[in-house]
Amino acid sequence: MLSKEEVRHIAKLARIALSERDIEKFQKELGDVLHYFELLKEAKVDNVPPMTYSVLLENIKREDVAQKKFQKDGQYLINQAPVKKNGYLQVKSIL
Numbered sequence: 001m002l003s004k005e006e007v008r009h010i011a012k013l014a015r016i017a018l019s020e021r022d023i024e025k026f027q028k029e030l031g032d033v034l035h036y037f038e039l040l041k042e043a044k045v046d047n048v049p050p051m052t053y054s055v056l057l058e059n060i061k062r063e064d065v066a067q068k069k070f071q072k073d074g075q076y077l078i079n080q081a082p083v084k085k086n087g088y089l090q091v092k093s094i095l
Contacts (some may be wrong), residue, residue: 001031 007026011018023042044063081089 002027002034006030 004023007023007030078084078089082088
C-alpha cells in the first residue's frame with residue numbers, strides 16, 4: 001500500500017486536488033494497481049514473439065480498372081449538365 005505522501009505526490013503530478021478521504025481511498029486502489037503490475041512482471045514471456053497489432057489485418061487490393069457500366073452513367077450525367085466543354089463539366093472559376 002502506498003503512503004499518503006506518495007499519493008499526494010502522484011496527485012500533484014496529475015494536477016488533481018484530493019481530499020483526505022480521497023487520499024485514503026487512492027492509497028488502497030493505487031496500491032492494488034501496482035501489486036497487479038508486480039504480478040505481470042512474473043509472467044514468462046521468453047518465447048512470445050513481439051506484436052505490433054493485436055489483430056492481423058491485411059489490405060484487400062484489386063486492380064483499378066474502369067468499368068463500362070459506370071462510364072455509361074457518367075456520360076449520361078455529363079449530358080445533363082448545362083455547360084460542357086470537351087466532354088467535361090464547365091464550372092465558374094473560384095480563384
